[in-house]
Amino acid sequence: MEKTYEEINEKIKSGKAVVVTAEELIGLSEEKGLSRAAAEVDVVTTGTFAPMCSSGAFLSFGHTSPRIRMQKVWLNGVSAYAGIAAVDAYIGATEVPDDDPLNKNYPGGFPYGGGHVIQDLVAGRPIKLKALSYGTDCYPRKDIETEISLDEINEAILFNPRNAYQNYNCAVNLSDRTVYTYMGMLRPHMENANFSTSGQLSPLFKDPHLKAIGVGTKIFLGGGVGYVAWNGTQHSPSMLNIDGKEVCGSGGTLALIGDLKQMSPKWLAGLSILGYGASLAVGVGVPIPILNEESAYYAALKDEDLYAPVVNYGTDYPAREGKALCYVSYADLKSGKISVDDREVRTAPLSSIPKAREIAATLKAWILESGFLLTKPVKSLASPEDQIKLNFLNENKEKGV
Amino acid sequence: MKSKMIVLRFDMDTSVKPVIYRLVKDYDLVVNIAQANVNPQKRGKMVLEVSGEKCEEGLDYLRGLGVTVQSLDREIRRDEDKCFMCGACTGVCPTGALYLRHPSMEVAFDENNCIICGLCVKLCPVKAMEVRL
Ligand code: SF4
Ligand code: SF4
Numbered sequence: 001m002e003k004t005y006e007e008i009n010e011k012i013k014s015g016k017a018v019v020v021t022a023e024e025l026i027g028l029s030e031e032k033g034l035s036r037a038a039a040e041v042d043v044v045t046t047g048t049f050a051p052m053c054s055s056g057a058f059l060s061f062g063h064t065s066p067r068i069r070m071q072k073v074w075l076n077g078v079s080a081y082a083g084i085a086a087v088d089a090y091i092g093a094t095e096v097p098d099d100d101p102l103n104k105n106y107p108g109g110f111p112y113g114g115g116h117v118i119q120d121l122v123a124g125r126p127i128k129l130k131a132l133s134y135g136t137d138c139y140p141r142k143d144i145e146t147e148i149s150l151d152e153i154n155e156a157i158l159f160n161p162r163n164a165y166q167n168y169n170c171a172v173n174l175s176d177r178t179v180y181t182y183m184g185m186l187r188p189h190m191e192n193a194n195f196s197t198s199g200q201l202s203p204l205f206k207d208p209h210l211k212a213i214g215v216g217t218k219i220f221l222g223g224g225v226g227y228v229a230w231n232g233t234q235h236s237p238s239m240l241n242i243d244g245k246e247v248c249g250s251g252g253t254l255a256l257i258g259d260l261k262q263m264s265p266k267w268l269a270g271l272s273i274l275g276y277g278a279s280l281a282v283g284v285g286v287p288i289p290i291l292n293e294e295s296a297y298y299a300a301l302k303d304e305d306l307y308a309p310v311v312n313y314g315t316d317y318p319a320r321e322g323k324a325l326c327y328v329s330y331a332d333l334k335s336g337k338i339s340v341d342d343r344e345v346r347t348a349p350l351s352s353i354p355k356a357r358e359i360a361a362t363l364k365a366w367i368l369e370s371g372f373l374l375t376k377p378v379k380s381l382a383s384p385e386d387q388i389k390l391n392f393l394n395e396n397k398e399k400g401v
Numbered sequence: 402m403k404s405k406m407i408v409l410r411f412d413m414d415t416s417v418k419p420v421i422y423r424l425v426k427d428y429d430l431v432v433n434i435a436q437a438n439v440n441p442q443k444r445g446k447m448v449l450e451v452s453g454e455k456c457e458e459g460l461d462y463l464r465g466l467g468v469t470v471q472s473l474d475r476e477i478r479r480d481e482d483k484c485f486m487c488g489a490c491t492g493v494c495p496t497g498a499l500y501l502r503h504p505s506m507e508v509a510f511d512e513n514n515c516i517i518c519g520l521c522v523k524l525c526p527v528k529a530m531e532v533r534l
Contacts, residue, residue: 049485050487051526109523111528184489184492184493184524185492185493185524187493192492192493193492194489194492269485269527270527271526271527272526272527272528273526274523274524274526279526281485281487281526281527334503334504334506335503336501336503346492347492348488348489348490348491348492348493348501349487349488349489349501349506350487350488350489351487351488352485352486352487352488353486353488353505353506354486354505354506354507355485355486
């Protein structure tokens with residue numbers, strides 16, 4: 001049994017497609033067996049709503065009179081990168097105002113940053129724009145202070161260089177002081193553990209060999225329609241063999257793009273992460289076509305079958321030693337406690353499972369009711385078989401220069 | 402004299418009855434027990450209305466015995482629109498007032514268990530937890 005994208009899209013158009021969320025597929029394949037579930041189901045929808053730091057938006061403001069080639073840009077006091085053409089800038093999710101006390105008052109609160117600017121923009125709130133320049137013959141103006149809003153600017157394109165991590169570390173702290181990380185507050189001596197994927201609902205977990213998701217895949221992004229633009233930065237998917245179990249590594253990532261103007265502040269939330277910085281929670285949902293039994297097998301993997309590496313953020317992680325202390329299942333992580341070295345450790349998610357479920361259900365409704373069709377990737381992304389190894393950045397003295 | 406509502410929390414090995422008696426006897430306080438919750442497995446909790454000149458001294462005496470004293474003139478609220486049910490707060494809340502429901506993984510808030518430690522207020526990434534005076 002093999003299905004094609006064309007066949008699935010025909011069924012969507014004629015209202016005959018069977019679309020289920022990843023959690024519904026799990027139930028279905030337990031009830032009817034994998035083969036029948038694979039034959040019946042055409043599309044599986046996934047979802048995740050979690051902090052995704054590597055996010056931001058390209059904005060194009062429109063020209064002033066006289067013209068300015070904006071060299072420095074601030075939006076509500078948060079600096080945006082303006083080293084591109086005249087009135088274009090990129091606001092990154094983790095940027096904070098120049099006068100933020102940062103971690104001087106440890107742990108810093110980071111009340112407002114780039115992620116909040118993006119959320120305010122999407123919510124339609126006015127944003128203060130300040131720009132400076134040096135003046136040229138063609139762009140004589142040297143400064144401007146005004147207000148903009150999403151409706152008034154020409155383009156607003158969400159472009160997130162690295163989102164939707166395939167899998168992610170479960171963070172613990174083996175040191176003897178509390179640490180404040182992008183994985184939350186971690187108490188000493190492994191008193192708590194935080195994890196951050198939606199497990200059985202998570203997009204890349206359901207397509208670990210990247211057979212369905214590729215460049216051009218149309219997705220749910222921030223409440224609107226978006227696309228996979230490329231692989232995410234640091235994309236290095238892997239399949240590990242841990243005690244005879246096939247474990248999906250943490251390396252697969254996606255670069256995502258979409259028109260910010262049709263997104264929603266409900267699915268793009270500015271975050272203040274104590275002691276770490278500002279960020280953005282991004283809602284992402286990816287449809288996965290069930291082309292054959294193999295795609296159904298991976299899409300039906302459940303929390304009991306999916307494992308996260310437990311990593312010590314007290315010392316190992318900051319020192320670039322990401323070694324896993326052990327692997328724990330998402331079923332255990334979601335139960336509220338895991339066992340590490342025979343010790344019971346309480347767990348908490350950082351990624352919203354109820355919202356992930358809502359995204360998967362919304363995407364399902366889009367396909368069934370609004371004619372959202374699947375796109376066949378125009379280019380495949382590197383898969384675990386490509387064995388990408390990430391390079392490290394070393395100082396000259398380490399290189400022996 | 403204005404009375405004050407307070408919540409006491411104590412380990413089960415602190416026997417409370419004589420302690421309350423001392424508040425009345427040694428510190429001249431008028432004490433009205435509004436709620437007492439003594440569960441053998443857990444920490445005990447008592448809500449009191451107290452008034453008297455030496456109120457603060459009396460409360461300091463309790464603190465000296467290791468009793469957590471918390472004034473009820475502040476409360477913690479959750480802004481339901483802002484909360485996106487990430488669950489981050491459930492890992493730090495010391496009393497389980499913020500907890501995950503299974504299997505939905507929705508984050509619930511039981512105000513009765515909140516000791517107003519303020520940790521979630523600092524930690525919540527979208528500032529959904531607020532202190533109200
Ligand atoms: S940390 Fe904040 S947003 Fe997350 S569940 Fe708790 S109250 Fe809600
Ligand atoms: S104030 Fe403290 S006890 Fe109350 S909900 Fe927040 S973390 Fe829990």
